Amino acid sequence: MLKVASYNMRKAVGTDRRRRPERTLEVLREIDADIVALQEADRRFGARAAVLSTHLLAEHSDYMAAPVAMRAASMGWHGNVLLVRRDAEIVDCEAIHLPALEPRGAISADIRIGTRMLRVVGMHLDLSGLWRRRQANAILAHLEANAHPMPTVLMGDLNEWRPTAGCLQDFCRSFTLAETGPSFHARRPVGRLDRILVSRELRVVASGVHSSAAARTASDHLPIWAELAS
Secondary structure: OEEEEEEEOHHHEOOOOOEOHHHHHHHHHHHOOOEEEEEOOEOOOOOOOEOOOHHHHHHHOOEEEOOOOOOOOOOOEOOEEEEEEOOOEEEEEEEEEOOOOOOOEEEEEEEEEOOEEEEEEEEEOOOOHHHHHHHHHHHHHHHHOOOOOOOEEEEEEOOOOOOOOOHHHHHOOOEEEOOOOOOEOOOOOOEOOEEEEEEOOOEEEEEEEOOOHHHHHHOOEOOEEEEEEO
């Protein structure tokens, strides 16, 4: 069994308007996933510095970040970060450049956990439905062009309010959607903006929204998770 999670951490600024990276780490420890896709993990302006520093991760978690940062102070690409446990091996990783009006991106990593290989894509898509569909198709084209296909997980903040239309319609032609539940807004979740999708080689055994007391205050999004089997 493999557990994955996705979390828009909102730069560690909680619903109490306080920036507390240690609270974000507390939520990650509660979820206890093998792989986590983070969104809004870097500050948006200036040097785009990482909110969760390498030191914080090393001292207070069992995670390491896939090395996709383009800037010295950053951890991710347009705020997208993939965290994996330290006993896993990141075989390959890269940034995926997306068509966009505003800064948006996705990242991909091939990860070996024990004897299993898994490709994981983390993403944060546009507010515009038209651009979301263009971005979804760019991600799908990127995956289809890879010469070495493998079981794949897509996860992130898709910003898609509709249950089956838009970019979800595009993704679901090749991927199965995990029924995690509403994750936004954290204080009163009604929107299923955060999503996990898996390729046909994988089976979703269980999935849900992590709604602990810490999670309800650490960001305006709740984390989502899924347990997978092949």
